[in-house]
Amino acid sequence: MNRINAIYARQSVDRADSISIESQIEFCKYELKGGSFREYKDRGYSGKNTTRPQLQQLLADIRRGEVEKVIVYKLDRISRSILDFSNMMELFQQYQVEFVSSTEKFDTSTPMGRAMLNICIVFAQLERETIQKRVCDAYYSRSQKGFYMGGKAPYGYRLEEIVMDGIHTKKLVEEPEEGEIIREIFSMYCQPETSYGDITRYYTEKGVLFYGKALIRPMLAQLLRNPTYVRADMDVYRFFRSQGTNIASDPGMFDGIHGCYLYQGRGADTDKLQNLRGHMLVIGPHEGLISSEIWLSCRIKLLGNKTVVANRKAVNTWLAGKVKCGHCGYALMSVKTKSGKQYLRCTRRLNNKACPGCGKIYTEDVERHVYEEMVKKLREGQVPVGHRSLKEDPRVQKIYEEIEALEKEIGILVESLTGAGEILSSYIDQRVDQLDQLRRQKSEELVALSENQATPEQMERVVSNISLWDNIGFDEKRFTVDKMITVLKILPGTVQIQWKF
Secondary structure: OOOOEEEEEEOOOOOOOOHHHHHHHHHHHHHHHHOOOOEEEEEEEEEEEOOOHHHHHHHHHHHOEEEEEEOOOHHHHHHOOOOHHHHHHHHHHHOOOOOOOOOOOOOOOHHHHHHHHHHHHHHHHHHHHHHHHHHHHHHHHHHHHHHHHHHHOOOOEEEEEEEOEEEEOOOOOOOOHHHHHHHHHHHOOOOOOOHHHHHHHHHHOOOOOOOOOOHHHHHHHHHEEEEEEHHHOHHHHHHHHHHHEOOOOOOOOOOOOOEEEEOOOOOOOOOOOOOOOEEEEEEEEEEEEEEEHHHHHHHHHHHHHOOOOOOOOOOOOOOOEEEEEOOOOOOOEEEEOOOOOEEEEHHHHHHOOOOOOOOOOEEHHHHHHHHHHHHHHHHHOOOOOOOOHHHHHHHHHHHHHHHHHHHHHHHHHHHHHOOHHHHHHHHHHHHHHHHHHHHHHHHHHHHHHHHOOOOHHHHHHHHHHHHHHHHOOOHHHHHHHHHHHHEEEOOOOOEEEEOOO
């Protein structure tokens, strides 16, 4: 088989001072002296890891023995991580693939050439970590001054543009209707006999939506713990001090009017809403909605509650994460009875009884049925014989077209900033932010598509696991289901399977 030359190009951010993907490819062409090649292009991806669709496609093509040489414009285009780069070099050597950097002349066939490559990648990683530290320092500096550091406004507020210390930022302003609901929630929960379930059922029956969804217990728990809502006074100051929180604002700023921002502390690896120790509290420019007396009553009551845990590692069934209620689309949880028997229950029904559920369906019955369907799927030969190129997937092509259109519009807007007045500049900034968010969403969709596509090696593992089903472990069963099935929808008496191929 004739092996190909591959050119890989990456650009994390489309800026005027960064070299474009097209220019990178032109530089790399000189190394081939007119020879044929295949392009692999990742737009909008960082070099800090290998979670990039086209890079994964390139590595898959190398494993299939299709690639003879990989050419990049510069070393940091393919990786900024020592570990990732080292793993790639091992893969290149295993499949006898030559690696060329068009602006840094390395010969990977000699020990000195490989040593020079490793030295360069060390400096590339140092540069990335230095940039990360600068960004982190700027984040904490602005946090300590009470700046709003991004994200969706908490329920009960909206965001408005303001200027603080000469810097444009945003401030939380009360949404009157939502604000009244927040006050009602805290007023209800501070009563000793009121539970999460009482509140979630109350608002579900009234048809009140939070961020477009019915209120569930984990969402309610986060809302009640959020110090954004409290009119912070010295009692609030003393409470956070007692919990080991780092308080950036002077005690005199706890005036009983303004709310707080709680930011992740440096070196703190716990959830800031669950464990306050080591995190940072700062007074914000917005007004709180809840008196310190009511907020502290709720917060102290929460300290005695069991944590509402989300996204726990599956232990009861290897169908976890795939099995959904056919009525509402929420996840089904495998619940174990005292007798040891397990059955599936709708989590939305558990939260607020807003769904009729799927009846009493035993987990082992569904597992048996799914295994039999997977066996049947493979016996019918309905399995991909090869790993289809991502570039051949029409969904990927459509996303690439959408990303290119977004980047083009961003470029036009950025050019329009020259000579623009204050009002127009503000509009352009907001529009560029919106377009950049859309571009990131599209990039995440590309990553999801690449992760969902099984390689030939993975499909061999799937076939092997199916044949040895009773002798393989829990994690291998989960792996097999993940590679074959997108989602399982359960209704009384029926199991609908959506396959990945």
